[in-house]
Amino acid sequence: MLVAIPIFTVFLSFFDTTGNYLDLLKDTFLLKYLSNSFLILLGVLSLTFIFGVTSAYFVSFYKFPGSNFFKWALILSFAVPAYIYAYSLVAFFENYGTAFSILTFLFGEGDFNKYIPKFDGLIGSMFSISFSLFGYVYVLTRASFIFQSHNLIEVGKNLGLSSYESFFKIILPSARPAIVVGLSLVAMETLSDFGTVDFFSISTLTTAIYNAWISFDDLTTANQLSFVLLFFILLLFVIENISRKGAKYHQNSKGNKPIPKIQLVGGKSIFATSFCxxxxxxxxxxxxxxxxxxxxxxxxxxxxxxFWSLNMNTLLLVFLSSLFLIIFSFMTNYGNRVSKNKLISFLSTFSVSGYALPGIILAVAFITFISWFSDLLSSIFGINSFKNVFIGSVVGLIIAYFVRFFSLSYNGIKSGYLKINNSIDENAYLLGYSKFKTFFRIHLPYLKTNILLVGVLIALEIIKELPITLILRPFNFETFATKAYSYAAQDLLEAAAFPSLCLIFWASIFILFISKYILSEK
Amino acid sequence: MGYATFLSLIIIIIYVITILKKGEKMSKLIKVISLAIVGLFSTLLVANTVFANEVNVFSARHYDSDVQLYEKFTAKNGIKVNVVSGKDKALQKRIKEEGKDSKADIYITADAGRLGAFQAEGMFQKGASSAALKKVVPANFRSPYWVGIAKRARIIYYNPKTVNPSWNMSYENLADPKYKGRVVIRKSSNIYNQSLVASLIKNNGEKNTAAWAKGMVNNFARKPTGNDRAQILAVAAGEADWAVANTYYLALMLSGKKGAEQQAAAKKVMPFFPNQDGRGTHMNISGGGILKHAPNKANAVKLLEFLLTPEAQQHIVNNTFEYPMIPGVKANKLIAQFGLDFKQDLKTKVSNYGKLQAKALKVMNEAGW
Incomplete structure (x- = not known):
């Protein structure tokens, strides 16, 4: 329910008369906004698919120089948020930027600016977002490849399929749920990205919503645009669902032997190594x-x-939020599994759309809702200042993160549950286990990897999270992300470098800490 | 804060009870963790509560030097300054929604258009321009609701190797077809452009300005991209002959804070103050006002007055390269070398920028800017 609130708020007054921002938009830029969003989405989905699936395929099935290194090194891309990637991209390629310095250093004084490629904001956004998000596809696809039943591969071999054929006919289709989860996470993050497109001043649906709502106070248009945005995402889900209708992805829990890796030689191995x-x-x-x-x-x-307080603030938010999110995801997932209650199932499906809502829009919706509720409390029960508990406080930040990232956490746990055959539960009940005991004795140990994976994904998201933190934070409260942003806002990307590095450092630590669990091949 | 603390405690207790009730089945680890959370929350709440003598600032200016200035203020008056910074409109939204519960005393932002728009929504109370401030701040740069803290000019930059502007060149001239493909300026979504175009609408009318915007778009050397500094760099790199950008960007590059390459690039570009035989160069301000529900109004007045003392002004101009708001303070030498005796547009009241902002955006959008 909690997660659904901002979405209801967005839909509030959806059928009101249109304000003037939409008229302006219709006349001029609405189509451009839509096409920008669509182009970025398309570009990012294709790039992340190619990057993620190809690299996952190489490291899961083959041995080549550096394959063991790339296995974990590639997840480090998670540590770099798209907006920091964008800072680097601009700094490197701008007139008299880093590329210019390097060329001057190598070849002496010269007019190098015209030879340095200039990034259009659209292309820049595409690359920044793709490089920072392909990790989703990589990690999930790889996990699925690794746990792919060995038997399936054997069947392929026995049928005399070549490695290309077995990739396209067996490996790829059976990894599909994982790839789809990865890509849908990427899609939602892309559509809701604000930091990167704002930095490149690219107008997308999200910036249009922001402008309509916040600059023009035209809530109706904002809602209608949000509706378009959610529709986009809904469409993606529906297409996915239709296309895999009827297919079941339960795997037999036996036969998950590690797959023997094939040693690549010659050109193939050079290609794999250079690609990675x-x-x-x-x-x-x-x-x-x-x-x-x-x-x-x-x-x-x-x-x-x-330095010290930045560390403390960032880690505090990470710790508290991950904990809340994981506990609640388990409750809902487990609830779904045991109760088969339509309402719970509906609510949890609905609430995952919090992820699709851009963080900045969600933060404002959160403020609006809390204020409305607080004013209600104050007028009916005479309870004052209720909103101060939630706006401008760590509690509020955590709840807003919760709304934002519940989908991530819920789906992460769910993908684990999908792999636990229902027959295991039934066997447990036959053995006289209670539902709780089944949960703690069987599901929890079984899902250990998923919990770690989800925990770290949340931690990474929160370390990198910018718009919600920026607007909902308490006085004198900075994280690495807000600090980097604030330097970037005063056009001192140079000063933003150190907080950005710290952010990347912490994120990398988290990644390395759990990499052995993510990458476990047992 | 009393209620707030109380309520949070209740919420935490409810949460813990729920956890512990199910706890028979839960591992010890989870119990320990939930206790740790309670501990953390309580510490946070206590840490958040007390400080009687304070003033709370919401700022859309992100300068570290502003924070150093607040520290000086605290050292001098014993009043603690708390800051939240963020994106302009988002901060405004938060202040509006917090309503009478808002703890914010002062709202500080760059651009008079923003201040004016916020004032129009009734979010400021009178009192920003105290008697002391009226004496030092020119009437054009203040209102009863807000006061300018520093000035900036939005000027033309040119490449002295390729072009040479006549002394009376104007913003209007940039739309001249003879500059086709030689002008760079950032996107229309930028507030500085919106304020500049608003001032053109005020002076030349909407129709003429629409024609001007179309002429500008025809003269663009490239699709608008990057911030003000990127426009100056484009001129330095020979991509264009003319750029429009704020004054402090060039000074920032000249200061070496952005490295030797940028410093060298900045020296290839000349600043030019347009409209000298007319109304003068377009000026804008950073400013602040006291919010309607400010809980610490007296302290807020003190802080604004402090920001307009010679000491504070000197600190601002040396760090942000803006122009001082009060007489008797010298602009930083990197800015002063451009010349300080240019004619500033004091005729167009900066409060118009806010009023004409939407029209300005419309004019630019329709021109395909």
Missing amino acids: SILFFCSFIFPVSQMTYWTIKFPKYFQDIN
């Missing part, structure tokens, strides 16, 4: 180097940073 190297370089080394270069070049920006 380029991907790793672009997604992680490049932004980290740019930020490190700045940190070293402009050491005086260190002093201005209250």
Whole structure:
């Protein structure tokens, strides 16, 4: 219910008369906004699919130089938020930017600016978002490849399929639920991205909603645009659902033996290694180097940073939010599984759309709702200042994150549950286990990997989260993300480098800490 | 804060009871974790409560130097300054929705258009321009509801190797077809452009300005992209001859804060103050006002007055490269070298920027800007 609230708020007054912002939009830019959003979405989905599935395929089934390194190195791309990627991209390629400095260093003075490719904001956004999000597809697809029943592959071999054929006919189709979950996460994050497109000043549906609602106070138009946005996402889900109608993806729990990896030789191995190297370089080394270069070049920006409190604030938010999210995801998932209650199932389906709502819109919806509710309390029960508990407080931040990331957490746990055959539950009941005991003795240990995976995904999201934190935070409360943003806003990307690096550092620590669980092949 | 603390405690207790009730089945770890949460929340709430002598600032300006200034204020007056910074409109939304429960005392933002628009919504109370401030701040840059803290000019930049503007060149001239493909400026969504175009609408009328906007778009060297500094760099790199950008961006590059390459690039570009034989160069302000429900109004007045003392002004102009708001304070030498005796547009009241903002955006959008 909690998660559904902002969505209801958005739909509130949906059928009201139109304000003037829509007229302006219709006449001029509405189509452009729509096409921008659509182009970015299309670009990002294709890129993340290619990056994620290809790299997952290579590291799961083959051995090649560096394959063990890339296996975990590729997830480090998660540590770099799209907006920080965008900062690096602009800084590197702009006139007299880092690329210019490098060329000057190598070849002496010269007029290099015209040879440095300039990024259109649209392309820039596409690349920034793709490189920072392909990890979703990679991790989920890889997990699915690894746990793919060995028998299936054997069947393929026995049928005499080539490795290409078995990839397209067996491996890819059976990894489909994982790929789809990955891509839908990517799609939702892309549509709701604000930081990156705002930095590139690209007008998308999300910025149009923001402008309509916040700049023009035209809630009706904002709602109608939000409706279009949600419709986009709903459409994606529906298409997916139709196309896999009837197919079941339960796997037999036996036969999950690790798949023996095939050693690649010659051209194939060079291709695999270079593909993964380029991907790793672009997604992680490049932004980290740019930020490190700045940190070293402009050491005086260190002093201005209250390092300790930034660390504390960031980690506090991460810890509390992950905990809440995981506990509640279990409750709803388990509830769904045991009760088969239509209402619960409907509510949980509905509430996952919180993820589809752009963070910045969600934050404002949250404020609007809390204010409305608080004023109601104050007029009926005389309870004052209720809203101060939730607006401008850590409690409020955590609830807003909860609404935002519930889908991530819920789906992550759900994908684990999908793999636990219902017959296991039934066997447990036959053994006289209660529902709770089944949960704690069987589901929990079984889903350990999923919990860790989800926990870290949430942690990463929250470390990187910007718009909600920015608007709902208490006084004098900075995280690495808000600090980096605030420097970027005063056109001092150089100073944003250090908080960005810290952010990437912490995110990487989280990733490495659990990488052995994510990458476990047992 | 009493109620707030009380309510949060109740919520936490309910939460813990729910957890513990199910706890017979839960592992010890979860119990420990939930207790830890309670501990953290309580600490947070206590930490958040007390501070009688304070003033709360919502700021859409992100300068670190502003925060240093607030620290000076605290050292001097013993009044603690609490800050939330963020995107302009989002902060305004939060203040509006918090209503009478809002703890915010002062709202500070760049651009008079924003201040004016917020005032029009009735969110400021009178009192920003105290008697002391009226003496030092020119009437054009204040209202009873808000007061300018620093000034900036939105000017033309050119490449001295390729073009040479006549002394009376104007913003209007940039739309001249002879500059086809040689002008860069950022997107229409930017507030500085909206304010500039608003001032053109005020002075030349909507119809003429619409024609001007179309002429500008025809002259664009590239699709608008990047911030003001990117426009200056485009001129330095020879992509265009003319750029429109705020004054402090060039000074920032010249200061070396952005590295030697940018410093060298900045030296290839000349600033130019347009409309000298007419109304003068377009000026804008950073400013602040006292919010309607400010709980610490007296402290808010003190802070605004402090920001307009020579000491604070000197700090601002040296860090942000804006122009000082009060007489007797010298602009930073990187700004002063452009010349300080140019004619500023004091005729067009900055409060018009807010009123004409929507029209300005419409004019630009329709021109395909």
